[in-house]
Amino acid sequence: MSLLFDIVLSLIVVALAVRVIVAEDGFAAVVSFAAYGLLVALAWVRLYAADVSLTEVAISGGLAGMLLIGAASRLRAIDARAAAQRSGRGVRLFAALLSCGVAGGLGLAVLALPDPAPSLAEAAVANLPPTGVGNPVTAVLMAFRATDTLLETVVVVLALVGVWSLAPDRLWGGRPGAREHADPNGPLAFLARVLPPIGVVVAVYLLWAGASEPGGAFQGGAILAATWLLVIMAGLSDAPATHGHGLRWLLVAGPLLFLAVGFAGIWLADAFLAYPTDWAKALIVAVEVAKLLSVAAALGLLLLGPPRRIDTP
Amino acid sequence: MTAAEIFGLCGAALVGVGVYGLVIAPEPLRKLLAFNLLGGGIFLLFGAVARRGAGAGLGGDPVPQALVITGLVVAVAATALAVALLLRLFEASGDVSLRNDPPPAPEPES
Amino acid sequence: MSAVEVSTAGGTWLVLAILLPVIAMLLAAAAGGRHVERIALATVPAGLAVAIAIASGVVESGAPLVYVLGGWSPPLGVALRADGLAAAMMLVIAVVVAAVALFARADFHVAAGAPETRAPDAFWILLLSIWSALNAVFVTGDLFTGYVALELLTFGGVPLVCLDGRAETLAAALRYLLFALVGSVFYLVGCALLYGAGGTLDMALLAARLTPSPTVVVAASLMTIGLLAKTALFPLHLWLPPAHAGAPPAASAVLSALVVKGSFFLVVRLWFAVMPAIPGGAAAQLLAALGAGAIVVGNLVALRQERLKLLVAYSTVAQIGYLFLMFPLALDASGRLLSGGALAGGILQAMAHATAKAGMFMAAGLMYAALGHDRITGLRGIARAQPLSVLTFAVGGLALMGLPPSGAYAAKELLLGAASASGQWWWGLVLQAGGVLTAAYLVLVLAHATAAPDAPLAPRQAIARGRELAALFLALTSLLLGLGGWGALLPIPGGSVSPGLSLDGLMKSLWPLLGGGVLALLLGRWDERLPRALAGAGLGALRRAALVGGGALVQLDERLRRWPVAGLSLLLLTILFGAALAAGGSP
């Protein structure tokens, strides 16, 4: 019964993916993509990966979906012109054949995976106590493979530098996005007044729960970013100017604190990014809090895009 | 057939759909969507690998699951950078086609 | 389960090699304004010192430096390992970064009291991130950390392409980003499969655990092709020429000399460190065949370019091909890759190219700055106005051509030795032909640059001497690289390479210049005088025939660089590689 559910879910996911590619209208493609993201999150639950499911919903379905819908609506004008450059039938057929070949090879590789499967689940659980956290995924992200996570927060900051560097010279340091003028009494403004306290509570809860249950700084950060964007979209608050020092230090605070804790580990626990046993949970939560704020700011600003206007006094 | 195999095959199919879209779709935004489908398929493969490694009271191996979380964040950062580039290119040139740069003007050569 | 790995003495340097530029980058991003340049310039000597410390540590201990991050040893944790290859690459990269930083000060300087501006802010931050990403690629012992480092490298490289904000460069950056992202996810899918097969992503543990199976074959072919796409190996080079030719000169130098080396190095790691147990004879031949294609097409199309920077970019396409000739030459009799002379030759070639090409891009940029254009037929008189820039170009070209004692000469000797030892004479032939082809564009550019100008040349702007010297320093480094011996770091049979400094050796390596000169005459772009002279000598027909051939190659290149064609090549190559790996085979 549950296998049937998995099969149907998989088929719908693949069908939606095909629709993303073949839909005539670019906007329809993006909407199909958002629906696809939600269903993939369901697949993650079926794979016993609640942490991933939360991330998928918040980051891929939510933030990336929003980003792509915004881009699609702005590019609508030239959609038809681009679509006119469609490749010939022969090329498409050949591409389909090769894509099937690659997918078939991958399918073969999946079916040929060794049995019993090698796994680090036992090693991860056995090494949980010294990290002080109860969620093995958080332990992997913040202790066993903390370097990847550290570099990843740097990747996010760097992506933001890259996005900002696309601004024309004269707008450098200005505010991203257009000034929003939504109806102050409209439903969006209403939502933007009611939701932020709830969003903050949910983000903090996700972070705190992440130590022992599914959740963590990335999921919480995505929700905080979404809340912030809602307030900006409703016109209740303006996007910040990108030259602000407070903003910039906020963006790097997460990775910098992570680095500081990492280097302190060399003296306190004999290795970079090792935590002294008694302090492990406190340090991990502290780093997660800073990361939550930095990730939220960075994700929000990534969605707002490069600076587009400069304040005229 | 297990859930891991089903979603693993689903991931493989998504990779196929994604690469087809990347090669064929003429609009860059569609290519970006295809890239995200491709990425989603790959993450599902990680998920299938994780599910196969269930043990020690866990429903899945936490290491590949954590890798997916890292990968998802990197993928959204990449998408944001690409969207920003795309919109900036649209602003600067009014077109976002990725056709080849026009071949250099033929020079009279005697 | 294997024994727990522990950090070696001096392992902390590896952490610093990755994180020093990261810290600098974060501080620079936060501080902004004038501080950005200061922080970057202060990091350069520190990073150089770290690279030297690591190299001397490896030489002293005679074994790789290891650092177990967080004290969590693999398979659960991540270990950093610096062997001789990594140490040598880090050293060269640090030298190139230092020279680029000195060169870039003029372009990306923020004066006292001036407001913060976009391009300098971005450039220094991106340079630091690229340095950190490369060091991470070199020392990581973990495939997934390699993925994160690759993405860091891509996100650092893409904005460099369009730093000047023109529409053409934005389009080039977008093509680069999309293609590089495809490459990354192909690599990532391989990581998933290898974890499924081996239960770890640690390179050393995987090497011990992997056995030939369909899963490993599919993973290896996807990862290899993904990395090739990011390295821009022919025919997956669609993004490289416009991206490298359109960027500001300091950025071009970084992109061409440094960024492509990251994914190349991961190919080396994958084949030599992760899968030495997987017979890859047929696949290695295929890799080298693509390399040979790159050498021929890249060099000949370079000859047909109108602009100097595009010519240099196409020569990068060709040089990338060189890097892949080592794979079949490193095979042993049973079709397994051995780390020996061929590997040492490949790495030396990468080092030689990094230094020489950075210098050549910088020199081309200076000529552009002086002339206001970089049309090759309009270079007359530049040698008199800017002798140092032209000298840099000449030295860099000679170094790449393999003039002793250059790094490329040492590399060529090692590769030729491996070719004759394994009886693969055809790759030796390609190596020799490559020298002639490299000489061709060198002769073409120098002939134009040293010709007497029709009117005295008035440079549009004065070029600071320091910038010319930074470029010349890099070109000379490449030319003298072979003197280093390198036996302490690279697996060189017999201990060290001979610098080849005999009259006989010099004469032998000048022969390619002659062949190159003929090719340049036949295929290069000249003003009207030359074709008339050739016609007078009765060679007009030959030149016309050569031009038809050249035109066909340019057409072929233009087709291969169209998006759908490049995409189809990517998929086709993936399947071919899978088939070749499944077939196994020995040389």
Added chain:
Amino acid sequence: MSLLADLLTIVGVGAGAFFFLAGTVGLLRFPDTLTRLHALTKADNLGLGLIVLGLLPRAGLSGGLKLIVIWALVLLASSSASQLIARVAHRGERER
């Protein structure tokens, strides 16, 4: 007691699923944006409410509270979103 709880779950979830189905049919079959919205929001909110109600006996105290909060949030989001969609549709109608 548990029989009663099971019965509540079956009836609640079943009725909820029926409303979802009805809403979806409405979305597909109704002629214009406003009527589609009408079908969707009414049916979905009620459908989700019934499903939450059906699941309450199985969720314990804190889980039950979370379920109710989720339902309330979905109500808030979907009503605001449909307001926004309706405004856009209305404006489009007038401009035509």
